[in-house]
Amino acid sequence: xxxxIGIKGMSCKHCVQAVSKALQDLPxxxxxxxxxxxxxxALDHDDSLDITLVKDRILKAGYEVV
Ligand SMILES: [Cu+2]
Numbered sequence: 519x520x521x522x523i524g525i526k527g528m529s530c531k532h533c534v535q536a537v538s539k540a541l542q543d544l545p546x547x548x549x550x551x552x553x554x555x556x557x558x559x560a561l562d563h564d565d566s567l568d569i570t571l572v573k574d575r576i577l578k579a580g581y582e583v584v
Pocket of ligand 1: 528529530531532533534
């Protein structure tokens with residue numbers, strides 16, 4: 519399934535990479551597509567993904583989930 523979340527604070531390609539890296543290897547997450555212009559991340563995942571963990575990782579990377 520696909521879930522789109524908003525991420526605040528991304529300003530360049532480096533930020534996109536940082537967020538991608540923060541989310542990589544999360545259980546249940548198969549693909550992340552980050553759109554810098556809209557400030558969103560499209561997550562392709564299954565039921566085992568814990569969305570709380572996603573938010574936690576993004577926060578720790580220095581960005582805000584909106
Ligand atoms: Cu940046």
